[in-house]
Amino acid sequence: MAIDLRVLRNFVAVASSGSISRAAEVQYVAQPSLSQQMKRLEEDLGAPLFERHARGVVLTHSGERFLTHAVDILKRMDAACEDIRTMNSTPEGVVAIGMPLSIAKFLAVPVVQEVLERWPKVHLQFMEVGSASVPDDVLKGRLDIGLTFGMESDARLRFQHMLDEELVFYARPATLEAVLGPGGAQVKALKLEDLQAFPVILPTVGHSLRKRIDEYLDQEGVIFRVIAEVNTPPRLLELVQHGVGCTILSMASVDHAVLGERLRAVKITAPTMRRSVYSCKLATMPMTLAVASVQELMCATVERLTASGAWPCAYPEEG
Template sequence: MDERQLKCFLVISETGSVTGAAERLDIAQPSLSQMLLRLEEELGSKLFQRTSRGVVLTEAGQVFREHARNIISDIERARDEIKAEDSYVRSEVTIGLPSSFATLIGAPLIAAAAQETPRVQLRLIEAMSGHIREWLTKGDLDVGILYGIQDSRHLLLEQIAVEELFLVGPPNAFKHCDRHGFADDAVDLSAVDSFPLIVPTGQHGLRRFVDERARSSQLKLNIQHEINSLTVIKHLVQSGHGHTLLAHAAISEELKRGELSAARIVKPVFRRGIFLARNPSQFVTRASVKAAETLTNIAWDLIGRGDWLATRVKRSRMSGPDDNFMRSSPSFVQVNREFSLAQTAK
């Protein structure tokens, strides 16, 4: 099946006649009939019902017509964009970022995009990962960042990093913290249930991840408050109302200012994957590809400089989670030597 076959099929459906379509396309009628026959054989279904007045679409033909129109439209859009002298003119890219990731990367991403693609309007939407997944599914986002692959099998995913979750408390909540605000001694996962926790509700990706890990470790967490606001959670923890579980990206500035402290969780380590996600049915523009590349490069640069305590993942093609690379353990490249996330505390 190729573009020419699809266009011929659409002309036949418009004219209601193979002869009329052949005249419009300026090809021999027998050749067009043979092309239609090969297309029907490939699809395994009749596309037209022959009548005394010409041809009419069958039910299968009506369904195929919509797909053919969309395919031809996408091909033409792709061709126009590739041929354009400046394919970034009047482009708009919408990216969904979870709150903790937006705090870390939002400002540098906007600055980089303004310099590299000044004619692209970059829209950043900060939301819970569940909402980002929903908007990607609806086609409201060009690119999104997701934590984990749960309920995302319909999306194209590329893992770009892996990060740890830490037990976060008010200043001086842990003994002997280093200059980064991290406790010298790690906390075993089995001991986390002794800390009163302030966490998001069940619809939040972070909460679902934490609950899943707790269940797998047969651990009952001491949940004191459920709040779907990163800012409020951090404020309550800072004020001594409890502890929480967050990644370094969400607390880096507070740690620098001494407003929070954190301890590693071990046995096992609390790690989660960070994925760049797209909707496979969404039309891909050069501007959205460039924005995703810029986002990834900024994230890796932050890791390399030690500003984000995470582990970079080797670049791989975007893929659905049913593919082999999503089922296997990814190869990690450790780039943060001062604080090795890949090393389990002994």
């Protein structure tokens, strides 16, 4: 059984859009022809790939598995073609990178600017995505490189350590005074166990930052008085600024303009709390020259920003 690469690309388009009609427009294929193509593909594979509904299509379990293979095959073919085409040449082609907002705020401008200046034939797609979605986005071909706050035990993925970020305790000056007494608002550092006295608002269970905080709490035998859970840093900070409670975030997550009368950043000691940032890419497929060049540029940019202090409380080496 031979399956045309064109059919694979059309299948991926249908799976991504959730609609045969939308995929037909994107792929410049007549809708009846595309519908027949998908039916023949299911017949050839001997398994239903889609559940068809009035509002579109949804992948079956078999469809999900076949999508992973299809994306891998297409990316390998594209990489092989580009590898030969760009031998002894300059990088070119599409490169999709994604990362959480707190990382993008440091990397978006320098990376996009330098890619445009150095490699005009590279079409960079820069996306802000949640850390938890990065591995899946890489596996499904939506991203060539993703930055995430955790590693997964998946042989299909390769993670590389980029940097460590220090986690900091945030509270209103009035809250620090209320818990610690007169002069509390001037405190520069607190032990992790000292934070048990404060009302704390944390990200929801399952959030990458919450997982890291819970690891430290379990390790040190510390129990926080968690009064609420909120899964976005802007809302966490908003609640802290209104005196509802306190929280723990990286310095990168906070606009330094808000520090002062309404918000204090307090260093956490015994132990110092950190979280790691990793790059994530497919382990089973060689990178194109364009993807490899962009990854190298991101690594160099991270080193420069951490060394200069432009990325606050961030360190290029684990520890």
